[in-house]
Amino acid sequence: MKVLVAVKRVIDYNVKVRVKPDNTGVDLSNVKMAMNPFCEIAVEEAVRLKEKGVATEIVAVTIGPKVSQEQLRTALALGADRAIQVETDEDVQSLDAAKMLKAVVDKEEPNLVIMGKQSIDTDNNQTGQMLAQLAGMPQGTFASEVEVEGEKVKVTREIDGGLMTVSLKLPAVVTTDLRLNEPRYASLPNIMKAKKKPLETVSPADLGIDVTPRLKTLKVEEPQPRQPGIKVESVEELVDKLKNEAKVI
Amino acid sequence: MSTLVIADHNKGELTGSTLSVIAAAKAIGGDIDVLVAGKDIGGVAEQAAKADGVNKVLTADNDAYGHDLAENLSLLIAEVGKGYSHLLASAGTVGKDTMPRVAAMLDVAQVSDIIGVQSEDTFVRPIYAGNAIATVQSSDSVKVITVRTTSFDPVAAEGGSASVESVDSAHDAGLSEFVSEELAESDRPDLAAADVVISGGRGMQNGENFKMLESVADVLGAAIGASRAAVDAGFVPNDMQVGQTGKIVAPNLYIAVGISGAIQHLAGMGDSKVIVAINKDEDAPIFQVADYGLVADLFEAVPQLEEELKKVV
């Protein structure tokens, strides 16, 4: 079966962002960018399905500016067979990202779409669910285990109360949680090979999507800083402060 | 203007998070109705009807909604939600799972995880693991929103007297089926709503050692949390993870034990009123946000903490 994985270029998770002085956004110039960690997990899961003989082809897709081809090359180095870039310099909001992915789904007709549960920049946690709705597919969000069984996929989900397992009709959308797998690193030979794998570029217009932001960011600010705290010397002092100064016990 | 709040419930009880979502709805203004969907939810509906500020409670009692399957619930919410200007749910796993489907069905954007309301169309939300706070304005006719419940003080659970009406609607999309669930059994307060939380990290070394935290939690009536590293290592289950990609908590007192304080962890507990850190590394970043930091070996400090607390609480 064919698996589509959506990968997003985001700020590296180790970078602490700075808000721009004019409060229009965060400063992304000269910061390290990387594949969204949840998307790495998505690629890894697809590759494992291929290694198990369940998946036959893995197509990686991203929506973003030209440089986001870097993340597609990473996906190819990790084991995707080919890649599609929807190239745009616009700020693509989740609903539009989902519509573009839907157009790619219509064309590629994958049996399974695997994506991250959230991207660590906007933390929206929406795109997979929106795509599932638009494509008329069921969804297995926050997945910690994925098992393809014939025409169905069994997904164990990390929910507030613990774990929940659902069975979904294929084609379906799965969004990854942290415990699904531990992504591998790309080997040098695979990075070299990835350079020769096919990467197709399309525009939102080719897909018939007009990018129209519905949400306007009015301003972006620094969070309120916490008052600096103190170091205590002993457990006795700690308990005394909690009782008599902070009055929280 | 009117808001439909999607109730969260657990084991036949309305959860406190719903009261916080109602508070967010009040901040938006207009009439507030509450939708309770599930199986055997009469008790939940009665509780919702007593919540302060609720106009009407709508119930959809049907097998199709019994396990919160997003494919079915989203169809219900889109149908019942017709005519409302705002559809609100908590940013728990049910809201996160379901509301984007509703938004896509209505062809509108969703505003996720709001922490503030500035006006009927303008909301405040954290981005980049809480390192930046964005104010966003929605131009859509219907606003689909999930609410970070720790940012809104719950409305009173008693005092209201809303009417209860059942809606006759059974949507089964036929796409998904419930198989099983493994729910954490605990007599402790709900992590996301607890007054006191004590969390352990990789420094705890194994799951067995979390018993030390349990003993402290028993004294304080606290919930127990964990860092991602502790969950990944299998010390404790996933529902205990606090952080950007786990649960968001904002208790009066948060005690971090053997946790370094990565930005992803801070994103989940940085709004706690008082933060205590116990860590043997005096340079651990957690000390930068801690009100009270204790540089110590946790295996000595935690049993002492239990003893000292027993003397005063």
Ligand SMILES: Cc1cc2nc3c(=O)[nH]c(=O)nc-3n(C[C@H](O)[C@H](O)[C@H](O)COP(=O)(O)OP(=O)(O)OC[C@H]3O[C@@H](n4cnc5c(N)ncnc54)[C@H](O)[C@@H]3O)c2cc1C
């Ligand atoms: C260059 C650029 C700059 C942007 N700047 C801003 C900004 O300053 N402010 C702002 O509010 N928004 C900005 N956006 C838009 C914002 O990132 C969108 O909200 C985003 O594309 C949708 O993802 P999400 O965070 O909602 O994803 P989520 O729903 O959290 O992501 C879940 C998953 O969806 C998939 N996915 C999401 N987006 C893509 C994508 N583009 N390509 C492939 N897969 C994807 C991934 O698998 C991801 O793990 C920008 C977007 C781009 C491309």
Ligand SMILES: Cc1cc2nc3c(=O)[nH]c(=O)nc-3n(C[C@H](O)[C@H](O)[C@H](O)COP(=O)(O)OP(=O)(O)OC[C@H]3O[C@@H](n4cnc5c(N)ncnc54)[C@H](O)[C@@H]3O)c2cc1C
């Ligand atoms: C996409 C993504 C999402 C993430 N989401 C989350 C999230 O939601 N929540 C989260 O917590 N993390 C999250 N993380 C992980 C995060 O980056 C850190 O790796 C994690 O929080 C570290 O956990 P820790 O502090 O327990 O472990 P470490 O960083 O290993 O820290 C252990 C600490 O214990 C101390 N210690 C060790 N032994 C003792 C002792 N005997 N006595 C006292 N102190 C001791 C050490 O000094 C150290 O500071 C995420 C990461 C990624 C990439």
